[in-house]
Amino acid sequence: MIFYIIIFISLFLTSFLEVISNNKKYSIIIFSLFLFIFFILSFIRWKTGTDWESYYEMYTWIDKPWNNFNNGMESGYNFVNHLGKFLFNSYTGVLFLFSTIIYTYTGRTYITLSKYPITSLLLSFCILSFAHIMYVRQNVAVAITGWSVYYIITQKKWNFIACVLIASLFHRTSLIFLLAYPVFHKNYSAKYYCLSIIGALAIGTLVGKLFLNIIGGLGLGIISSKINGYLELGSEDNSMAISTTTVLIKGFINRFFVLALIFYCKYKLKHNSPFFNGLTNLYVLGTILYFMTLPLSISLARIAVYMDSLQVILIPYIIYHQKTLYNRALLFILISSYFYLRLYSSIISFKTEYIPFTTIFST
Numbered sequence: 001m002i003f004y005i006i007i008f009i010s011l012f013l014t015s016f017l018e019v020i021s022n023n024k025k026y027s028i029i030i031f032s033l034f035l036f037i038f039f040i041l042s043f044i045r046w047k048t049g050t051d052w053e054s055y056y057e058m059y060t061w062i063d064k065p066w067n068n069f070n071n072g073m074e075s076g077y078n079f080v081n082h083l084g085k086f087l088f089n090s091y092t093g094v095l096f097l098f099s100t101i102i103y104t105y106t107g108r109t110y111i112t113l114s115k116y117p118i119t120s121l122l123l124s125f126c127i128l129s130f131a132h133i134m135y136v137r138q139n140v141a142v143a144i145t146g147w148s149v150y151y152i153i154t155q156k157k158w159n160f161i162a163c164v165l166i167a168s169l170f171h172r173t174s175l176i177f178l179l180a181y182p183v184f185h186k187n188y189s190a191k192y193y194c195l196s197i198i199g200a201l202a203i204g205t206l207v208g209k210l211f212l213n214i215i216g217g218l219g220l221g222i223i224s225s226k227i228n229g230y231l232e233l234g235s236e237d238n239s240m241a242i243s244t245t246t247v248l249i250k251g252f253i254n255r256f257f258v259l260a261l262i263f264y265c266k267y268k269l270k271h272n273s274p275f276f277n278g279l280t281n282l283y284v285l286g287t288i289l290y291f292m293t294l295p296l297s298i299s300l301a302r303i304a305v306y307m308d309s310l311q312v313i314l315i316p317y318i319i320y321h322q323k324t325l326y327n328r329a330l331l332f333i334l335i336s337s338y339f340y341l342r343l344y345s346s347i348i349s350f351k352t353e354y355i356p357f358t359t360i361f362s363t
Contacts, residue, residue, distance in 0.1 A: 001355060003356075003357045004343070008125065011121060012336055012340075014030050014118050015116065015121075015122045016332060018030070019119060019319060020329055027118055028117065031111065034118065034121055035103055035106070035107050038121075038130075039099050039100075042098075042099040042133045042134075042135060043092060043098075044092065044360050045134070045358065045360075046359055048358050048359075049133075049134035055136070058071065058081065059084075059085070059091045062082060062085045065082045065083075065086035066082050066086070074168070074169055074171060076166070076170045077137050077140075077171075080094060080097050081094055083097060101144075102140055105144050105146060105147045109143070109147045109313075112150055113149060113313050114313050114317075115317050115319075115320035119315075119316040122336065123315060123335075125343070127309075127339065127346075128309055134353075137170050138170075138305065140167075141168070141171035141173070141306070142309050144163060144167035144170070144174070145177045145180075145306045146310070147163060148177065149184075149279075149310065149313075153184075160181055164178055176303045176306065177306045180282050180306075180307070183282060184278040188281060190266075193284050197288060200288040200289075200291040200292045203292050204291050204293060205295050247294065247301075248294050251290055251291075251294060254342065255287045255290070257338060261335070266280065282307045285307050286310075289301075289303055290308070315335060318331075319332050319335070
């Protein structure tokens with residue numbers, strides 16, 4: 001546990017200096033240093049993180065690179081596994097390749113889109129698998145779709161589509177992010193946001209399963225198989241120690257906290273730039289997807305992570321636009337405290353997967 005607390009404190013202190021100084025050069029230097037450290041940690045870890053055993057087992061199935069390539073997983077994921085086997089003949093080499101993809105996109109996204117890159121990394125450390133150190137396949141897709149937001153902002157539609165399609169090679173659920181392009185530039189009222197979220201809760205609770213079965217029936221091949229698989233996972237999730245109801249309540253609290261920050265900035269500070277408005281639209285879209293799908297399956301609700309992950313860009317933007325230094329510092333401390341609780345809760349929930357943090361040098 002102390003390992004994670006030290007990193008959090010280090011990020012907190014450097015982020016606090018970033019927020020009160022507004023020094024872009026300082027932000028980029030410290031951010032780059034942390035990003036490099038996280039990059040190293042992400043591929044030297046060993047037997048640490050969720051799904052470690054299953055991923056490592058899939059790697060061991062590769063007796064010879066490029067043989068038995070089709071195993072039901074996404075082609076991009078398989079390609080990197082086989083390439084790592086071919087180049088390094090080591091699972092650490094495979095992790096190195098995945099980490100290179102993740103942190104290349106993450107670094108580019110945070111420096112380009114975030115007002116406070118270190119603060120974005122701090123928030124990411126709390127909610128995105130420790131800033132992707134403990135990544136799974138979906139983290140690769142999240143990192144890539146994060147950069148695709150740049151193409152939405154610059155209205156480069158085909159670049160955006162290409163980016164999302166590349167992400168889908170690592171996790172098919174990222175195709176849901178294609179909805180982001182038409183939604184980003186819309187203008188919605190607070191009433192519309194609230195009614196949409198309430199409607200999503202109603203659909204998820206009352207008619208979600210019927211809706212998903214219809215969609216599954218219309219799908220073909222791997223699409224139908226994927227949907228049915230998530231439905232089966234849903235029944236398993238409901239038998240977990242952490243019930244779907246508990247996760248729904250925690251999800252509601254987390255999203256209410258972020259939405260409260262958004263509405264405070266949007267209506268109290270009367271700030272509504274196209275960038276802020278677009279990120280708000282995407283976060284609300286993620287909230288809608290989350291509430292529609294969670295009653296069916298905790299696993300299926302992960303499709304919302306692509307939109308939810310953008311809060312690490314959105315929240316620093318809100319902090320940046322506070323009218324006084326005092327307000328910036330106070331809001332930063334409040335937000336950081338809340339996200340520390342989320343970090344602590346995540347570690348406790350998966351204690352055996354995260355503690356101790358072991359590496360290739362300690363095995």
